[in-house]
Amino acid sequence: MTKEEIFNKIAAIIADRFEIDQSKVTNEMNLQKDLDADSIDFVEFVLELEDTFGSEISDEDAEKLSTVGEVVDYVAAHQAK
Structure with missing residues (x-):
């Protein structure tokens, strides 16, 4: 999955969750x-990311994610190969 595809999925989750x-x-x-x-809100968002992308995000890693771009980069780096 490309970063653009990941971004689009994350943007859709954010748009839905945060209206x-x-x-x-x-x-x-x-x-x-x-x-x-x-x-x-953030914990629920992380759980939805895990479900959507099929990968686990540790609490320690989740705490480091502050921007949408960081989330996209994290998901891209940790997606199932």
């Missing part, structure tokens, strides 16, 4: 500041 227009999602978007996501 924003998918076209407003950018790689630079900060998950906590721009989306006003609290810790529960």
